Amino acid sequence: MRTKGFKEQKVNVITLGCAKNLVDSEILITQLKHNNINVHHESREIHPDVVVINTCGFIESAKQESIDTILKYADEKDRGNISKLYITGCLSERYKSQLEEEIPQLDAIFGTRELPALLKKFNTSYKHELVGERLITTASHYAYMKISEGCDRPCAFCAIPLMRGKHISRPLEELVNEAKSLAKRGVKELLLIAQDSTYYGLDIYNARKLADLLQHLADIDGIEWIRLHYAFPSGFPEDVLDVIRDRANICKYIDIPLQHGSTKMLKLMKRGISREGSEKLIDKIRKKVPDIAIRTTMMVGHPGETTRDFDELLDFIQKLRFERLGVFTYSHEEGTASYDLKDSVSKKEKKNRADQVMHLQEEISHTFNNGLINETLKVLIDRKENSYYYGRTEYDSPEVDNEVIIDANEHYLRLGDFSQIKIIDALPFDLIGNPLNNKSV
Numbered sequence: 454m455r456t457k458g459f460k461e462q463k464v465n466v467i468t469l470g471c472a473k474n475l476v477d478s479e480i481l482i483t484q485l486k487h488n489n490i491n492v493h494h495e496s497r498e499i500h501p502d503v504v505v506i507n508t509c510g511f512i513e514s515a516k517q518e519s520i521d522t523i524l525k526y527a528d529e530k531d532r533g534n535i536s537k538l539y540i541t542g543c544l545s546e547r548y549k550s551q552l553e554e555e556i557p558q559l560d561a562i563f564g565t566r567e568l569p570a571l572l573k574k575f576n577t578s579y580k581h582e583l584v585g586e587r588l589i590t591t592a593s594h595y596a597y598m599k600i601s602e603g604c605d606r607p608c609a610f611c612a613i614p615l616m617r618g619k620h621i622s623r624p625l626e627e628l629v630n631e632a633k634s635l636a637k638r639g640v641k642e643l644l645l646i647a648q649d650s651t652y653y654g655l656d657i658y659n660a661r662k663l664a665d666l667l668q669h670l671a672d673i674d675g676i677e678w679i680r681l682h683y684a685f686p687s688g689f690p691e692d693v694l695d696v697i698r699d700r701a702n703i704c705k706y707i708d709i710p711l712q713h714g715s716t717k718m719l720k721l722m723k724r725g726i727s728r729e730g731s732e733k734l735i736d737k738i739r740k741k742v743p744d745i746a747i748r749t750t751m752m753v754g755h756p757g758e759t760t761r762d763f764d765e766l767l768d769f770i771q772k773l774r775f776e777r778l779g780v781f782t783y784s785h786e787e788g789t790a791s792y793d794l795k796d797s798v799s800k801k802e803k804k805n806r807a808d809q810v811m812h813l814q815e816e817i818s819h820t821f822n823n824g825l826i827n828e829t830l831k832v833l834i835d836r837k838e839n840s841y842y843y844g845r846t847e848y849d850s851p852e853v854d855n856e857v858i859i860d861a862n863e864h865y866l867r868l869g870d871f872s873q874i875k876i877i878d879a880l881p882f883d884l885i886g887n888p889l890n891n892k893s894v
Contacts, residue, residue, distance in 0.1 A: 461491075462490075462491065462501075462502035462503055462536075463491050463492075463493065463499050463500065463501045463502050463503070464485060464490060464491065464492040464493065464501060464502070464503045464504075464505065464575075465492075465493050465494075465495070465496055465499060465501035465503070465504050465505070466478050466481060466482055466492060466493070466494050466495070466504075466505045466507065467495055467504065467505070467506045467507065467522060467526075468494070468495065468507045468590075469506070469507060469508055469509045469515070469518055469519050469522060469542070470507075470508070470509025470511065470515055470519075470542070470543065471509065471511070471646075472597045472644065472646050472682075473597075473599055473646055473647075473648070474507050474509060474542055474543070475590065475591075475597060476587075476597050476598070476599045476646070477507060477541075477542070477565075477568075477599075478494065478507045478590065479494075479587045479588055479589055479590055480568065480587050481505070481507075481541075481568060481571065481572075482494055482587075482588055482590070483583055483586060483587040483588045484568070484572055484577070484579060484580060484583060485572070485575060485577070486588060487580055487583055488572075488575065488577040488580075490575055490577070494590045495590075500534070501535055502535060502536050502537070503535065503536065503537040503538075503539070504526045504529070504535050504537070504538050504539070505539045505540070505541065505571070506519070506522055506523055506526065506538075506539070506540045506541070506542075507540075507541050507542040508522075508523070508540055508541065508542035508543060508544035508545055509542060509543050509544060510542070510543035510544035510546070510547050510548070510612065510616055511543065511612070511613070512781060512782075512784045512786070513784035513785075514784070516544055519542075519544045520544075523538075523540060523552075523556060523559070524556070526538050527556055527558035527559070530558045531558060537560045537574075538558055538559055538560055539559070539560055539561050539562075539563065539571065539574060540552070540559060540561075540562055540563070541562075541563040541564070541565070541567070541568075541571055542565060543565060543613075543616040543617070545562045545563060545564060546564035546565045546615075546616045546617075547612065547615060547616050547787070547788075549562050549564070560574075561574055565616055565617050565618070566602075566618065584627060586631070586634055587631075589635070589638075589640070591851070592835055592836065592868070592869065593638070593639050593640070593869060594639060594640060594641045594642065594833065594835075594868070594869035595640060595641065595642035595643075595644060595678075595833070595835075595851065596635050596640045596642070596643060596644070597644045597646050598628065598631060598632065598635070598643050598644065598645055598646065599623070599646050599647060600622065600623055600628055600645055600646070600647050600650060600653050600663075600666065601620055601621060601622040601623060601647040601648070601649070601650070601652065601653055602617060602618070602620070602621045602623075602647075602648070603617045603618040603619045603620045603621050603648060604617060604619075604620055604648035604649050604652075605619055605620045605649075605652065606648075606649055606652075606685060606725075607723045607725075607790070608712075608722060608723055608724060609721065609722050609723040609789060609790035609791040610722055610752065610755060610783060610786065610789055610790075610791045611786070611789060612786040612787070612788060612789050613648050615788045615789075617648060620648070620649065620652050620655070620656055621656060622652075622653050622654050622655070622656050622657050622658075622662075624657065625654075625662065625665065625666055625669060628666060628669075628670070629669050629670065629673070632670050632673050632676060633673055636673050636674065636675035636676050637675070639675075639869070640675075640676070641675065641676065641677045641678065641833070641869070641871075642676075642677065642678040642679075642680065642833060643670060643676055643678070643679045643680070644680045644682060644850060644851070645666075645670075645679065645680065645681050645682060646682045646683060647682075647683055648683065649683060649684075649685045650663060650681060650682060650683050650684050650685075651663055651684045651685045651688065651689055651690055651693070652685065653666060654666070661690040663690055663693050664690060664692040664693045664695070664696045667679065667681070667693065667696045667697070667700070667703060668696055668700070671696070671700040671702050671703055676702060677702050677871065678702060678703075678704050678833070678847060679700075679702060679703045679704060680704045680706055680847075680850055681693070681697070681703075681704075681706070681707050681708065682708040682850070683708055683710065684707055684708060684709045685709075685710075686709055686710075686711055686724070686726050686730070686731055686734055687724060687725035687726040687730075688725070689709075689734055691737065691741075694737070694738060694741040694742055695741070697742050697745070698741055698742045704847040704848070705742055705744055705745040705746060705847055705848065706745065706746045706747075706748065706847060706848055706849075706850070707738065707745060707746075707747055707748070708748040708749075708777075708850065709734075709738075709747060709748070709749055710749055710750040711731050711749045711750070711751065712724055712750065712751060712752050713728075713751060713752060713755075713762075713766055713769075714728055714731070714751075714765050714766040714767075714768065714769020714770065715728060715758075715761075715762040715763075715765040715766060715769075716728045716729070717757070717762060718755060718757065718758055718762050718765075718766075719731075721755065721756070721757050721791075722752070722755060722791075723790060728765070728769060731769075732769075732772075732773065735747065735773055746776035746777060746847075746848035746849075747775050747776055747777070748775070748776065748777035748778070748779075748850070748853075748854065749775050749777070749778055749779075750778070750779045750780065750781065751766060751770070751778065751779070751780045751781075751810055752780070752781055752782070752783055753766070753780060753781075753782055753783065753798075753803055753806040753807050753810060754782045754783040754796075754798040754802070754803030754806060754807075755783040755791065755798075756783070756791055756794035756795060756796055756797050756798075757794065757797055758783075758797060758798055759797070763806055763809075766810070767809065767810070767813060770810065770813055770814065770817070771813065771817075774817050775814070775817070776818075776821055776848060777818075777848070777849070777853075777854050777855070778810075778811075778814045778817075778818075779853060780807045780810045780811055780814075781807070782800075782803040782804065782806075782807050783798075783803065815881045815882070816881075818855070818881050818882055819879065819880070819881040822855070822879035822880065822881070822882075822883075822884055823879045825876045825879060825884060826876050826877065826878065826879055827875070827876065827877075828875070828876050829873055829874065829875045829876075829889060830846045830857070830873075830874055830876060830884075830886070831846065831847065831871055831872075831873060831874075832844040832845065832846055832857045832871065832872050832873075832874040832886070833845050833846075833869075833870075833871055834859075834866045834867065834868055834869065834870055834871075834872055835851065835856075835868070836868060837861055837868065839861075840860065840861050840862050841858050841859065841860060841861055842858070842859040842860075842861050842864075842866050842868075843856045843857070843858060843859075844856065844857045844859065844866075844872070844874070845857065846884075855882050855883050855884060856883050856884070857874055857876075857883070857884045857885070857886050858883055858884070858885050858886070859874065859885075859886055859887065859888060860887075863887070864887065864888050866888060872888045873888065873889045873890070874886035874887065874888055874889070875887050875888075875889055
């Protein structure tokens with residue numbers, strides 16, 4: 454009996470984890486589509502023959518989500534609902550042998566840099582001419598752009614270098630060409646991502662070239678917003694701030710994970726910076742780029758964190774008053790410098806500390822948002838759900854930051870357009886507004 458070839462089968466790609474994984478999935482989908490394979494991204498409308506899961510292995514909760522998803526589709530395979538199950542990404546990079554042993558339903562397991570090997574399973578080969586081109590799975594008006602892969606930082610808690618390898622920058626020309634291609638297809642906002650964006654260029658140009666990259670991208674017609682993510686604080690290239698300040702289409706926004714406010718904890722985490730150094734950097738950023746929104750991430754519960762250290766963290770947040778902030782709890786990751794350190798904070802207390810951080814940030818954010826009432830802001834309209842439009846200001850990244858909510862029963866807006874929105878009310882993490890010069894429905 455003849456079996457169906459892959460070009461006749463339906464393939465569904467499932468993406469877990471961060472935006473960097475999403476870009477990897479988009480590249481995979483682009484390669485498959487250009488080989489005439491019927492591939493979809495997280496579709497609920499098809500009954501796939503083949504499922505590819507792009508896994509995450511950053512922290513314990515992400516690993517568990519990946520395992521649960523794999524087991525769900527392993528069960529689908531046992532029931533005869535799918536014929537092939539492949540996994541790729543960070544979890545499979547770290548735990549290939551264990552996954553092979555414990556989940557026999559898996560047909561193949563690939564690491565983070567094994568795309569050509571994965572494509573061979575579909576009887577296709579990697580098309581180098583597609584470098585810089587990709588289909589996007591986000592809303593059509595914005596796209597993530599990965600400027601480098603891997604990381605050379607020695608952070609004690611982080612397994613990213615074990616999963617993603619050493620830092621490798623993408624050539625500037627390749628990134629510019631990709632951005633031009635995205636702009637031609639209607640992308641208005643580029644979100645620059647990497648494990649460490651401030652390291653960009655050191656490996657291939659022997660100098661930090663992030664500022665140069667931003668300048669070149671800002672010159673591209675059609676790109677109205679450029680947003681910078683994952684800027685490492687130690688060794689921060691200050692010329693980047695001049696570009697953010699001077700170029701109108703670079704958002705007054707920077708994502709700079711600081712992780713803690715205690716010098717002792719920063720040293721234990723091997724972050725290469727002290728609390729004083731962090732405070733000086735934030736002060737410099739705000740002086741050079743007035744009105745910038747700084748997003749940061751904090752970690753609680755790392756081994757050695759005492760009540761005093763945690764109080765220092767709260768004081769740090771209260772003093773610096775970050776416009777955007779997220780928090781996660783420490784989990785032991787095999788192979789990292791912190792792995793063998795004894796937990797000094799219980800799981801319950803870790804959650805309690807994370808809740809305290811977000812309660813403080815809720816108060817800070819609400820104060821900022823209240824200060825925007827009666828202001829008029831440029832807002833990019835992302836989506837419509839039920840009776841409301843949801844958009845973002847230049848101070849907000851998708852998924853993780855604030856949104857502007859507009860009543861769709863009263864106003865008509867086009868998705869993917871910019872609109873001038875007058876803020877009429879404020880919630881702790883969102884704004885409510887009305888468009889100016891817009892006809893009511």
